[in-house]
Amino acid sequence: MRSARIRSRIFKVAAGVSAVSPLFVLLFLAIVLINDAWPAFRFQGFSFYSGITWNMGNMYANNTIIHNGVQGSPGATFGILPFIVGTLASSLIAIIIAVPISLLSAFALVYKVPPSLVKWISPIVELLAGIPSVVYGLWGILVLAPAIANLIGPWLSHLGHFIPYLAGPVGSGFGLLTSGIVLAVMIIPIITATSRDLLMQVPHLPIEGARALGMTSFESVRHVAMPLARRGIIGAVILGWGRALGETMAVLMVSGNAMNYLPANLYSPISTMASTIASLLDSAMTDYTMLSIHALALIAVTLLLISMITNLFARLLVQVGRRDIGTEV
């Protein structure tokens, strides 16, 4: 009896700790990052977000400058607008490519492919989701970038007369489009697997009702199953988007590592926030004023904020969608 009571107590405490731990992890992360980033914000102010020049200054100079009470190398200026644009643009391209493909393959896996085949395909989808990003990056370098430089890019640029951002020099193949496609390939399995599980949980009866009314299987899924799973599917898309926003290695390998330069077209080299943190960390460590490290921490804070805002925004979208359920009238 007594040991059972003790065990129940332990279970309660453990469950309680686990339940609140996400909150504490987020708080801890935010506090550490903000604390680390604060000097950079004092040094640079809001031009951190509007500036397009990133310069860590002359680290070998022995005359450090002091601006707003923060010490930095002479010539240091930190503007991350190109990284923000690069991050948002590449993840947007990824989402635009990935969402229709993922939803269609989830639809096919749940409603169309015979179960004996699904048994083989489903684990492969999960396997794809687990492949390290460096592998995708290597594929991007070896296959995708040359294909874009020599094949897809020239073809797409013909459309540039009608559609903005498609024209222009295609360049080396390392840039925005390549990053977006690599990211899309990486998040397709995530969105597919999640929305497949969601669609499988949709009650069967309304769909049967729709089929019995004479709707095609696509119509019944589009109009009956999708609305039932919509909240979850938007969640799945956010999950994929979050992955695309934060992806570091694969993007670093194919983005072209542009600095101090806003992308002019679909093929421009870019940098994302995550890949910048990774690629500049080494040199920032040599800045003995530590200001460069603080600036990288501020990028991390910004990335965290952007992830949270996109998440909140998407949740809001779902809420609005739920309130107004009628389409007639």
Add this chain to the structure above:
Amino acid sequence: MTNDTVALDDSVHLTESELLELEAVLTGGIHMQKNAEIAKETVIRVENLSAYFGHKQVLNHLQLEIKDKEITALIGPSGCGKTTFLRTLNRMSHTVPGFRHEGTVNVLGLDVSLVRDVESFRRAVGMLFQRPNPFPMSILDNMTLALRLFGVSKKERIEIAKAKLDEVGLYDDLKDRLNQSPFSLSGGQQQRLCLARALAVQPKVLLLDEPASALDPKSTKLLEDLFVRLAEHMTIVIVTHNLAQAKRIAKRTAFMEAGEIVEYELTDKLFYHPSDPRTRVYVEEQIG
């Protein structure tokens, strides 16, 4: 002949063919009645139907003819294949992987295994399920979605929606909340909404799969009255566990057991003078 005398009291609702039949019964007795039965159009003709899920046989050489403008009930113990049979009639069984059938099932003059345009076929053969299954959209959208997809104009489909809601007795209660979710309605109201939704695409045959099994007696009565009225201009096949329900509304009843039709007769005869001992045992056990 209880059914016929009931019909006589209610003669305002009789259609021409039923009047003819009635006349035949009254003047010519059983022999004439048989002729009148033949005169009635056969809507569903099942010959030698055997069906399988994978290797498991669920229907065994069914033989059945269902006449127009009648309610036909399918009764029998759970797992006897009634629902599979019903769902074969509108090709819903065919959506289940591993399903196949032998023999011919002819519905509205079409062989179901040869139907190419399944969607149009299913519009003609409506179905109501065991539990209400409203779509996750407003009440009005529930009614108009299929019509919208079939290209019916907005004005027309809203008119149809209102008329059909009225036909099932829901319009007066719901006319101010057509844009609200159907999930706040009672189970009985939801089921009548689903019936109205099925009727909106103008089916000629209505398949009912234990439509009242999840409902209270009052809602059940409302639905049964509706079915009787609908049978004046359409063919209804109902699967039911409720023998009293079959007795109340069905002209004919088929008793199924282990994938076979044991007996198919006028309802009264099946219940009061079953010719097969298996039917007698089942009916007596169920009614007690």
